[in-house]
Amino acid sequence: MSTTTLEKPAVGAPTKQKVMLCEGNEAAALGVALARPDMVAVYPITPQSSLVEHVAKLIADGRMDADIVDAEGEHSVLSVLQGGALAGARTYTATCGPGLAFMFEPYFRTSGMRLPIVMSIVTRDGITPQCVWGGHQDAMTVREVGWVQIYCETVQEVLDTTVMAFRIAEDHDVMLPVNICLDGNYLSYGTSRVELPEQSDVDAFMGAKDVNWHVALDPMKPMAVDPLTGGSGGKGPATFVRYRKSQCRGMQNALGVIEAVHAEWASRFGRSYAPLVEEYRLDDAEFAIMTLGSMTGAAKDAVDEAREAGRKVGLIKIKTFSPFPVEALMRALSKVRALGVVDRSVGFRWNCGPMYQEVLGVLYRLAREAGTVLPAMSFIGGLAGADITIGHFHRVIDATERLLDGPAPNEPVWLNEND
């Protein structure tokens, strides 16, 4: 099921899990350790730093057997991992903001080489103005580069999704790098109760590692990795097109793989998450608000309060942002008559939130295929670490409800403008 109304999971045998209290960055590190990568490369940057510190400590304590490379910058961090992956290593790193920007050159190439590298983005707003605080601008800016991008809502989800990310990346029908996006500040430092699966259970879940069956640097099977493609007139462009189509196919395959991996996780560990798109109180809703990441908790509270006041509002949360879950969103959006989309970043070209802009494409499909024209509007909040409170979401709910009878504004609403 790509569109899931969350229920208590129907689970098999209960699994022994340690309960502990930790911040999101530590939860990510614990998830990494459970996935047993061969190689991690690190370079510190706020608000990611404590994540790689936790990874380094896990290795130093002997709780994780991985080669750790303290590289001289993010560009090399990802490059080291590319080399490792080509030689057969399961690999991991984390970054954000300016670090991700500096990494862009190898970042683009990772998906092209189909290297199943897993990287957390502890999301941070873009500079300038200078800012070390949370926001989705970094991850949103690189959404079109062929990485799978999955956003988490809770600290537990960070831990669980981090492990799942390796399975998704390494699936032979996918073979793409995966970003687990966790909100800087709100998830990175937010402390919460988590359940830690047993290593042996995770080992059974992970299965055998085989990351370079398709492309390898190994004297036992010499090949030219990423040779040049010739220019027009030769077979170069056609080779290139086949490459790109294959990447797109991998992305589309990822939708099903993400669902299957989440389903298996739920059955083994008793925790289920809507893998692509979560629908919250949507079935009898007249209108919906849409969220991404950690803001969703406050948004759900606001929806609950509005429901108590008799208003027919539901919530749609996107978990998998890349590949964009078009079909799942069409099913969810077909249930409502108006939509308010809350972004934590800015789409400069369209003067709206980038997620809103992406959803417009889905709304076009809906109009064409179901004949429904859904009024929608864009909200931008939570920039530079700002809190999107329940109060802010009430404003979102109010404004979205007005779309049912009134005109839809073309300007976005900037939620924290007057805080």
Added chain:
Amino acid sequence: MGRAYSTIAFDPAKCDGCGDCMTACAQAKTGTIDRARSRIQIVGRGDTIKDATKDATEKAFELALCRQCADPKCVTVCPAGALAKDGASGVIGWDASKCVDCLLCTVGCAYGGIALEEATGHVSKCDTCDGKPACVPVCSKGALTYVTTANIYNEVGDWEDLFAPGLAGCQGCNTELLMRHTLRRVGPDTVLATPPGCVPGMGSVGFNGATGTKVPVFHPLLTNTAAMLAGVKRQFKRMGREVTALAIAGDGGASDVGFQSLSGAAERGEQMLFMVVDNEGYMNTGMQRSSCTPYGAWTSTTPIGAGCAAGQPAQGKTQDAKNLPLLMVNHRCAYVATASTAYMEDLYAKLDRAIEASKTGFAYVHVYSPCTTGWRFASDQNMEVARKAVETNFVMLWEFTPDEGLNFTRPVDDPLPVTDYLKAMGRFRHLSPAQIEHIQGKVEENIRFIKRFAAALPA
């Protein structure tokens, strides 16, 4: 079976006709000091040896000695089969049991390399004393050297060339020569990184899915060669497999945009052999300036403007080259060396040490690689340009280890003026006298600097 052989070389400019070599040979071969019985003969060209009335510079001496010819006429003319060239050593041996004393060989030889030894009544000739000629070490003037350079071809000639034939380098490309020699020395258990530049550009990394190399090869970014290669090597180490991580990178990608990753990998002691092919610019992209381009050189981004013709100061690059190998010494790499394809034996010796060092640390080899296209000289002049660079001290050949410090491997005590190098190519054609003076001054400053540096390190 060898294809090239060692020989005794003679520099007439250094010979003063003392005859010590002849004495040594006579002693070694006959137990006497009878110079007439020496197999090496130094003969005055129209002058008498030790003619005190002549100025030394007017004296000229010639060498009568067997050259151990590849196609020996003495062997051809000998009717008795008494002379034969040894396939392994290259020495032409004489068999007394077969010789009929006809002396035809003495007529056949153009070098006076085989002659009648009156005392025995038979011919005698040089046998190089089994590779340790007695004459060479006694020559205090340095006129005699036992040249073993060619031996590397005997050693490496049968090793597999691990690049595909027919790479699309420019005619006479020095880099292709260097690549082929390097990879066949390093061998097949190698992962090769060739960042953007001439090395992959000539097809070593392949086109459209076909490879140009018999070892696994990849095309890193211009910026991340050392980092990617570090990841490859680390994973093989983790798997317990011995694989050499080799980069063959251009100077631009190493000294400019890729320097961060190079420096980081060196600082971490990543186990690899990083070779920089220094053709002093971005030659593959159209001969633009890099930070390794020397002062005064024309490149397509340091062009010669009309101002030169108008009598303005000549142009070209207005800054001196970055000394990348010395920067790598300052990283305390396990091994750092400079090398030149004009001195192949030196290069091979350094490759051996670099490969060994790369098993435990970062090894860096910086090879000066003249570029016929970008430096503007005829394609048959590569070795000449490479040699002149060293003979003028424009390029210095040395090696460094943290334990041994920095040592010159081919010191040039009496360097040629740098103009001998500059005039060998077109990229310096426009230089003004002031610019030439600057370059000559820089050469001298460099040699002083690096000598001080060498002295400051453990020897």
